[in-house]
Amino acid sequence: xxxxxxxxxxxxxxxxxxxxxxxxxxxxxxxxxxxxxxxxxxxxxxxxxxxxxxxxxxxxxxxxxxxxxxxxxxxxxxxxxxxxxxxxxxxxxxxxxxxxxxxxxxxxxxxxxxxxxxxxxxxxxxxxxxxxxxxxxxxxxxxxxxxxxxxxxxxxxxxxxxxxxxxxxxxxxxxxxxxxxxxxxxxxxxxxxxxxxxxxxxxxxxxxxxxxxxxxxxxxxxxxxxxxxxxxxxxxxxxxxxxxxxxxxxxxxxxxxxxxxxxxxxxxx
Amino acid sequence: xxxxxxxxxxxxxxxxxxxxxxxxxxxxxxxxxxxxxxxxxxxxxxxxxxxxxxxxxxxxxxxxxxxxxxxxxxxxxxxxxxxxxxxxxxxxxxxxxxxxxxxxxxxxxxxxxxxxxxxxxxxxxxxxxxxxxxxxxxxxxxxxxxxxxxxxxxxxxxxxxxxxxxxxxxxxxxxxxxxxxxxxxxxxxxxxxxxxxxxxxxxxxxxxxxxxxxxxxxxxxxxxxxxxxxxxxxxxxxxxxxxxxxxxxxxxxxxxxxxxxxxxxxxxxxxxxxxxxxxxxxxxxxxxxxxxxxxxxxxxxxxxxxxxxxxxxxxxxxxxxxxxxxxxxxxxxxxxxxxxxxxxxxxxxxxxx
Numbered sequence: 001x002x003x004x005x006x007x008x009x010x011x012x013x014x015x016x017x018x019x020x021x022x023x024x025x026x027x028x029x030x031x032x033x034x035x036x037x038x039x040x041x042x043x044x045x046x047x048x049x050x051x052x053x054x055x056x057x058x059x060x061x062x063x064x065x066x067x068x069x070x071x072x073x074x075x076x077x078x079x080x081x082x083x084x085x086x087x088x089x090x091x092x093x094x095x096x097x098x099x100x101x102x103x104x105x106x107x108x109x110x111x112x113x114x115x116x117x118x119x120x121x122x123x124x125x126x127x128x129x130x131x132x133x134x135x136x137x138x139x140x141x142x143x144x145x146x147x148x149x150x151x152x153x154x155x156x157x158x159x160x161x162x163x164x165x166x167x168x169x170x171x172x173x174x175x176x177x178x179x180x181x182x183x184x185x186x187x188x189x190x191x192x193x194x195x196x197x198x199x200x201x202x203x204x205x206x207x208x209x210x211x212x213x214x215x216x217x218x219x220x221x222x223x224x225x226x227x228x229x230x231x232x233x234x235x236x237x238x239x240x241x242x243x244x245x246x247x248x249x250x251x252x253x254x255x256x257x258x259x260x261x262x263x264x265x266x267x268x269x
Numbered sequence: 270x271x272x273x274x275x276x277x278x279x280x281x282x283x284x285x286x287x288x289x290x291x292x293x294x295x296x297x298x299x300x301x302x303x304x305x306x307x308x309x310x311x312x313x314x315x316x317x318x319x320x321x322x323x324x325x326x327x328x329x330x331x332x333x334x335x336x337x338x339x340x341x342x343x344x345x346x347x348x349x350x351x352x353x354x355x356x357x358x359x360x361x362x363x364x365x366x367x368x369x370x371x372x373x374x375x376x377x378x379x380x381x382x383x384x385x386x387x388x389x390x391x392x393x394x395x396x397x398x399x400x401x402x403x404x405x406x407x408x409x410x411x412x413x414x415x416x417x418x419x420x421x422x423x424x425x426x427x428x429x430x431x432x433x434x435x436x437x438x439x440x441x442x443x444x445x446x447x448x449x450x451x452x453x454x455x456x457x458x459x460x461x462x463x464x465x466x467x468x469x470x471x472x473x474x475x476x477x478x479x480x481x482x483x484x485x486x487x488x489x490x491x492x493x494x495x496x497x498x499x500x501x502x503x504x505x506x507x508x509x510x511x512x513x514x515x516x517x518x519x520x521x522x523x524x525x526x527x528x529x530x531x532x533x534x535x536x537x538x539x540x541x542x543x544x545x546x547x548x549x550x551x552x553x554x555x556x557x558x559x560x561x562x563x564x565x566x567x568x569x570x571x572x573x574x575x576x577x578x579x580x581x582x583x584x585x586x587x588x589x590x591x592x593x594x595x596x597x598x599x600x601x602x603x604x605x606x607x608x609x610x611x612x613x614x615x616x617x618x619x620x621x622x
Contacts, residue, residue, distance in 0.1 A: 155353065155355065157351045157352075157353055157355035158355050158357060158358075160320075160322050160342075160349075160351070160355065161349070161351060161355035161356075161357070161416075162357075162368070163321075163322065163341070163342040163343060164320060164322075164342050164343070164347065164348060164349045164369075165343075165368050165369035165372055165416070165420075166343040166369055166372035166373050167343065167372055168343075171372065175368075176357060179359045180358065180359055
């Protein structure tokens with residue numbers, strides 16, 4: 001490693017602080033009381049978290065978000081991996097067409113499918129259920145495409161060796177392809193999780209019952225119901241925001257190493 | 270023990286050329302078969318068809334007396350060693366060797382014992398817990414063999430297993446494979462483009478070109494009695510000399526034939542011998558150790574001769590090259606097939622002398 005350049009180090013720290021400042025500011029604000037905040041005094045309190053979790057139901061929203069994003073991630077990555085394996089390794093009638101169609105879905109803005117999805121789920125009686133929140137999100141064209149490209153980079157001779165060893169296609173997938181695709185799968189899982197965690201429009205459309213609100217909906221409602229007697233209770237909103245971003249932040253830090261490797265993996269073989 | 274029968278196998282890749290044209294062969298149990306040919310001759314495809322990794326468009330594959338065309342690879346009781354070894358990079362040597370046993374439901378303790386046994390046979394004991402990335406080329410090759418051996422199958426398919434090794438290691442591993450074949454008594458079908466491997470390993474050699482089987486016989490027969498010009502030229506180092514038959518002393522007027530003279534049936538004389546001989550001049554000499562390889566120009570064309578090292582030979586100018594008539598091969602110019610002229614040759618030769 002080269003010796004550290006003090007100018008570069010200073011600039012990096014400054015840039016880091018700049019990017020982090022809104023987050024740091026909101027976290028700092030979340031520990032203030034509303035009165036003190038507006039009058040310019042500083043009083044440390046955990047009340048905002050207590051109120052967000054208790055009075056404003058954020059514990060429930062957090063659980064909902066974890067259930068929805070968690071299941072979307074698990075189911076989505078399973079479907080995407082199966083599809084990617086089929087696209088990468090098998091020639092079948094209509095296979096190219098199906099792959100083309102999968103890639104084409106990347107070009108369709110998600111809002112276009114909003115109404116068809118809503119009508120389908122309404123007909124199936126799945127509005128206002130977890131299934132209604134989860135099902136439309138588990139088919140992910142980008143993840144299928146990304147994983148297919150990754151799997152194509154794994155020598156096919158490994159599959160063939162496993163078949164000779166007595167494996168079935170699913171054994172090959174589970175014992176050979178999945179372990180070797182771990183960085184790519186981890187990246188995609190995190191990507192799907194974050195996308196779903198931050199999803200606002202679909203939960204807004206698909207769910208009316210407060211019990212099924214996710215954090216994003218809860219946050220928006222919190223802002224709207226304006227609990228601060230004429231003023232927005234910003235410290236409360238910031239406490240809720242902190243609750244919202246914290247799980248993603250932790251997840252990102254856990255998988256970050258894989259994520260970077262996964263994204264650059266396709267570039268240089 | 271299982272024999273393998275191939276009957277009129279045809280294979281065309283979608284949108285590509287036909288890679289196998291009506292190939293028929295029979296491998297007996299316990300035989301060491303080498304399929305040899307230049308790249309693109311269909312030899313690897315043939316192996317993959319036997320393995321079940323590809324399907325034949327026409328023809329029958331029979332393994333152990335049963336039609337195997339529709340059997341999945343895992344149901345054929347065949348092990349395969351791949352050219353690039355195809356070791357599972359995320360598994361240790363032990364896991365690589367035992368994977369096939371695990372898939373067949375062997376209990377852990379038993380498969381561990383078997384893996385250790387195989388590793389010991391291949392001198393891999395010290396590397397059992399290593400991943401393939403931490404092994405040398407030769408060790409990886411051995412693991413690939415171990416993986417195939419662990420399952421105790423009656424047939425092994427080997428797709429150019431030595432082509433990624435350096436020369437010294439290749440020679441050493443060749444001996445080991447031959448030794449293993451003797452120990453295991455299994456049928457081995459071995460694909461290579463290296464004719465030295467073919468001749469030194471095989472009980473029988475199948476020579477292929479452009480998807481056609483050219484000849485299938487014992488190595489001695491392939492070398493001494495090649496079916497056609499291609500087989501004669503493909504096997505043998507240094508390569509066989511071809512000259513028009515009517516340019517050979519004693520053969521004037523013999524139209525439409527090419528004579529094939531292997532470098533080792535030619536004898537160099539510094540004086541004109543009593544037997545028919547060609548006058549020649551040395552263009553280039555190569556020292557190969559005990560022998561000399563002489564490239565000579567003669568009225569009949571360029572000839573390569575192997576001869577024991579004798580310095581005075583290099584100074585001779587001109588020198589004379591005679592040939593062993595019994596081992597001279599003749600090929601029809603149009604068809605390229607070998608023509609058996611033995612009787613005629615002798616009568617002509619005797620009258621000449």
